[in-house]
Amino acid sequence: MKLTILGCYSATPRALTNTTSQVLEINNHMFLIDCGEGTQVQLRKHKIKFNRIKHIFISHLHGDHFYGLVGLISTFRLLTREADLHIYGPKGIKEIITLQLKLADSWTNYNLYFHELTSKTSELIFEDEEVEVHTIPLDHRIYTNGYLFKEKEGNRKLDINLVEEANINVAYYRKLAQGFDVLNEDGILIKNSTVTKAGAKPKSYAFCSDTMYKVDIVPIIKNVDVLYHESTFLDKNANLATKTKHSTAKEAASIAKQANAGTLLLGHYSTRYGDLNLFKEEAEEVFDSVELSEDGKEFEF
Amino acid sequence: MKLTILGCYSATPRALTNTTSQVLEINNHMFLIDCGEGTQVQLRKHKIKFNRIKHIFISHLHGDHFYGLVGLISTFRLLTREADLHIYGPKGIKEIITLQLKLADSWTNYNLYFHELTSKTSELIFEDEEVEVHTIPLDHRIYTNGYLFKEKEGNRKLDINLVEEANINVAYYRKLAQGFDVLNEDGILIKNSTVTKAGAKPKSYAFCSDTMYKVDIVPIIKNVDVLYHESTFLDKNANLATKTKHSTAKEAASIAKQANAGTLLLGHYSTRYGDLNLFKEEAEEVFDSVELSEDGKEFEF
Numbered sequence: 221m222k223l224t225i226l227g228c229y230s231a232t233p234r235a236l237t238n239t240t241s242q243v244l245e246i247n248n249h250m251f252l253i254d255c256g257e258g259t260q261v262q263l264r265k266h267k268i269k270f271n272r273i274k275h276i277f278i279s280h281l282h283g284d285h286f287y288g289l290v291g292l293i294s295t296f297r298l299l300t301r302e303a304d305l306h307i308y309g310p311k312g313i314k315e316i317i318t319l320q321l322k323l324a325d326s327w328t329n330y331n332l333y334f335h336e337l338t339s340k341t342s343e344l345i346f347e348d349e350e351v352e353v354h355t356i357p358l359d360h361r362i363y364t365n366g367y368l369f370k371e372k373e374g375n376r377k378l379d380i381n382l383v384e385e386a387n388i389n390v391a392y393y394r395k396l397a398q399g400f401d402v403l404n405e406d407g408i409l410i411k412n413s414t415v416t417k418a419g420a421k422p423k424s425y426a427f428c429s430d431t432m433y434k435v436d437i438v439p440i441i442k443n444v445d446v447l448y449h450e451s452t453f454l455d456k457n458a459n460l461a462t463k464t465k466h467s468t469a470k471e472a473a474s475i476a477k478q479a480n481a482g483t484l485l486l487g488h489y490s491t492r493y494g495d496l497n498l499f500k501e502e503a504e505e506v507f508d509s510v511e512l513s514e515d516g517k518e519f520e521f
Numbered sequence: 522m523k524l525t526i527l528g529c530y531s532a533t534p535r536a537l538t539n540t541t542s543q544v545l546e547i548n549n550h551m552f553l554i555d556c557g558e559g560t561q562v563q564l565r566k567h568k569i570k571f572n573r574i575k576h577i578f579i580s581h582l583h584g585d586h587f588y589g590l591v592g593l594i595s596t597f598r599l600l601t602r603e604a605d606l607h608i609y610g611p612k613g614i615k616e617i618i619t620l621q622l623k624l625a626d627s628w629t630n631y632n633l634y635f636h637e638l639t640s641k642t643s644e645l646i647f648e649d650e651e652v653e654v655h656t657i658p659l660d661h662r663i664y665t666n667g668y669l670f671k672e673k674e675g676n677r678k679l680d681i682n683l684v685e686e687a688n689i690n691v692a693y694y695r696k697l698a699q700g701f702d703v704l705n706e707d708g709i710l711i712k713n714s715t716v717t718k719a720g721a722k723p724k725s726y727a728f729c730s731d732t733m734y735k736v737d738i739v740p741i742i743k744n745v746d747v748l749y750h751e752s753t754f755l756d757k758n759a760n761l762a763t764k765t766k767h768s769t770a771k772e773a774a775s776i777a778k779q780a781n782a783g784t785l786l787l788g789h790y791s792t793r794y795g796d797l798n799l800f801k802e803e804a805e806e807v808f809d810s811v812e813l814s815e816d817g818k819e820f821e822f
Contacts, residue, residue, distance in 0.1 A: 232561065232592070232599060233559070233561065233562050234562060234565055235565050257589065257592045258534070258559050258562065260558075261534050261535060261559065264535055264536050281621070281625050282625050282627070283592055283595040283625060287588075287591060287592045290584065291534070291584055291588045294584045294588075295532075298532055298533060312620075312624040316620055316621055319613075319616065319617055319620060320582070323582045323611075323613040323617065324582050324583050324663065325663050326584075361626060362625065362626050
């Protein structure tokens with residue numbers, strides 16, 4: 221599981237900082253999460269192949285989270301993309317994008333699917349053999365969802381020595397990986413657990429931005445490996461966090477602690493602060509494993 | 522008259538090139554012309570004071586000319602702008618912007634005025650004591666206007682020695698600058714032309730992008746000091762210019778020649794070409810005074 225931070229600052233793009241966007245690579249999927257203005261340029265800088273992005277998840281309709289979306293969709297068209305593109309986001313996102321494509325007389329030459337969200341409870345919105353994605357209803361000034369990405373239980377790992385000793389035909393290796401007992405060349409049933417081990421533990425990632433401190437999300441993200449939780453403000457500006465429905469670094473850490481997260485990743489910093497380490501220090505008063513997002517930073521989990 | 526090129530490439534923003542946007546300073550006005558994605562960052566890089574921009578002119582609703590507008594409007598709001606903002610552009614632009622502000626529940630705290638254009642003939646769309654702005658109807662795939670910016674005849678210049686010799690009271694200097702005859706301290710009428718000279722010749726600037734070769738614009742921009750005319754393609758791709766309703770460098774030069782422009786400024790280059798000098802060379806086969814736009818370049822005329 222690899223996460224690339226394309227932008228992690230709040231409010232407006234500036235010469236050296238970008239608004240929210242990140243790419244999550246998980247089990248051969250490449251998910252784009254939020255898409256602030258300038259995201260397509262950030263994707264180019266990081267040499268991320270546009271065609272690998274097939275699913276884009278937008279948290280809410282504040283500009284710093286989606287003003288780059290229409291440009292990315294248009295660029296895909298100019299690059300003669302053929303692959304389907306799925307957009308998940310709040311109701312209204314389809315109207316915004318299609319109005320602009322219509323007035324530009326520039327409909328896409330690939331299939332563009334909108335999955336508009338309105339539910340106030342967590343939903344499963346994407347699922348295939350490897351991964352599932354659930355919404356995390358957040359509490360911000362407008363309708364907002366975080367997203368929980370979960371790998372499914374992976375294949376079992378064959379112990380090749382034991383498999384060969386057991387005289388199992390290669391044709392059955394896939395069945396073994398899927399956890400089935402199989403017949404060997406002598407017609408004897410071989411118990412799966414005697415020749416395989418459990419595969420890698422499935423990973424999970426939760427993206428929670430923008431939101432005020434909301435304990436209701438804890439059960440949804442319980443035991444998540446990595447939690448990205450917005451921390452727009454430091455504790456001294458907690459009053460602003462309340463007023464604007466954002467969180468402080470300490471509040472983000474409190475959610476991470478209650479959820480028993482593996483690692484807390486902070487981000488969506490207000491640009492009023494010079495030193496990001498202050499966010500880390502405040503969060504570490506509450507929770508041990510804290511990392512700072514920074515534009516361009518890559519995390520492998 | 523000063524022109525700052527924020528972006529001059531077609532299609533999509535890339536790591537080192539920007540889509541169309543430019544700032545024209547003329548007679549204390551600061552006009553923003555087109556606003557591709559990332560324009561607000563370009564404005565910051567060039568330290569252009571956001572509050573000085575009171576009028577934005579959008580040529581047409583293709584993304585590379587206006588996808589940065591909604592972000593700029595939002596940033597103005599976050600910076601607690603108070604000054605009025607006037608947007609000129611094709612019908613539909615108001616719906617695009619207001620839909621996004623409505624869904625973000627983020628109406629501006631300053632007055633935002635939309636001046637939607639539909640006319641297919643040139644119109645006077647802005648005028649004050651110093652400057653007037655006219656549309657230049659262009660021929661592109663969708664409804665498009667260029668813009669002609671004209672200084673008005675300026676004040677006359679006082680010859681201070683002659684004025685003092687003529688024994689004119691300081692209180693009358695403003696009247697002299699405005700071209701009036703005045704009474705001197707001895708009650709004698711002094712003819713304006715005997716103590717003043719004509720002021721600086723009023724300057725004019727025409728922005729023509731995007732458009733195919735269209736001779737109808739020549740009378741509108743006749744004798745313009747500086748003509749920015751798009752040149753998306755080189756001559757070898759003239760077929761593409763026709764197909765996509767763009768111009769070649771030679772066609773831009775032909776318009777400049779017929780209009781008797783002072784200087785031709787090329788731009789809106791397709792990103793397929795490596796060497797911009799080829800555009801200049803081709804245009805110079807037709808017209809003498811050719812300059813190349815480049816992102817970040819400033820021109821004083």
